[in-house]
Amino acid sequence: MRVLVSLLAGGLFGAGLLVSGMTDTRKVIGWLDIFGAWDPTLAFVMGGAIIPMFFAWRLAEARGTAPARPETRLSPDLIAGSVLFGAGWGLAGLCPGPAVASLSFGGWNGALFFASMCAGMAALPPVRKLWTGPPAHSI
Amino acid sequence: MPLDWMMGLVGGLMIGTAAAIYLLLGGRVMGASGILGGLVDGSGRAGERLAFVAGLIAVPAVIVAVQGGAQTHLTSNVATVVAAGLLVGFGTRLANGCTSGHGVCGISRLSPRGIVATLIYLLAGAVMVVAMRGLFQ
Numbered sequence: 281m282r283v284l285v286s287l288l289a290g291g292l293f294g295a296g297l298l299v300s301g302m303t304d305t306r307k308v309i310g311w312l313d314i315f316g317a318w319d320p321t322l323a324f325v326m327g328g329a330i331i332p333m334f335f336a337w338r339l340a341e342a343r344g345t346a347p348a349r350p351e352t353r354l355s356p357d358l359i360a361g362s363v364l365f366g367a368g369w370g371l372a373g374l375c376p377g378p379a380v381a382s383l384s385f386g387g388w389n390g391a392l393f394f395a396s397m398c399a400g401m402a403a404l405p406p407v408r409k410l411w412t413g414p415p416a417h418s419i
Numbered sequence: 420m421p422l423d424w425m426m427g428l429v430g431g432l433m434i435g436t437a438a439a440i441y442l443l444l445g446g447r448v449m450g451a452s453g454i455l456g457g458l459v460d461g462s463g464r465a466g467e468r469l470a471f472v473a474g475l476i477a478v479p480a481v482i483v484a485v486q487g488g489a490q491t492h493l494t495s496n497v498a499t500v501v502a503a504g505l506l507v508g509f510g511t512r513l514a515n516g517c518t519s520g521h522g523v524c525g526i527s528r529l530s531p532r533g534i535v536a537t538l539i540y541l542l543a544g545a546v547m548v549v550a551m552r553g554l555f556q
Contacts, residue, residue, distance in 0.1 A: 286468070286471040290472060293474070296435075297430065305491055321424055326523070328432040349530065352532065368508075371503035383480075396505050401509070
């Protein structure tokens with residue numbers, strides 16, 4: 281059942297990304313280009329996506345089936361990660377959903393972006409270990 | 420309203436409906452980076468995650484095969500593609516979410532983390548676009 285729901289949600293998500301134009305990097309960069317030839321399409325995409333989800337959250341919370349928030353505080357990780365992600369998003373115009381959705385028609389560079397994105401994801405646990413260093417000895 | 424905006428709204432409603440199905444029938448938050456990142460990290464529920472990714476690849480592939488003519492307009496500069504991919508992958512895992520998770524699912528839940536993350540990555544993206552234009556034009 282969960283596998284079927286995932287397949288259905290993934291398929292509809294992919295169709296929505298394609299229809300909305302979010303697999304086109306020119307549209308995304310046009311949206312981020314607030315000081316240039318600004319393209320407001322992404323605002324309509326976000327707005328359209330938030331409407332059904334707003335009601336879905338209310339329903340899930342009323343039924344008591346809403347998943348718990350994994351973390352609630354505004355951590356340094358959230359801020360630093362969002363800065364890095366935003367920089368990469370502005371650089372190429374792709375975020376994870378559209379990067380996967382465009383794999384069949386994105387050519388070799390699209391595949392290279394996808395592979396680099398997976399490498400970046402895989403790099404987080406070892407880099408985080410470097411950051412925090414070996415566990416401190418207790419005195 | 421220009422056609423692009425209409426298509427954006429229709430596509431957005433489809434994305435939101437997909438997220439609603441995932442939440443109400445699957446009991447989970449639909450975040451592309453979380454679903455894919457879990458596969459990369461090997462952190463379980465691989466069947467569900469693979470099914471999601473399979474749908475996400477297959478449906479656009481079929482639509483493009485039938486209609487034809489989809490273009491991503493991704494830059495052909497290899498260094499830019501690799502740098503952007505690494506930043507997006509690392510950043511979304513560090514922030515524990517991307518456009519779908521923090522943007523669509525977080526904002527609609529009125530989650531402070533989702534709202535703050537969205538504002539920050541939009542700002543960082545806008546700064547990067549301006550910086551790139553300054554460098555290359």
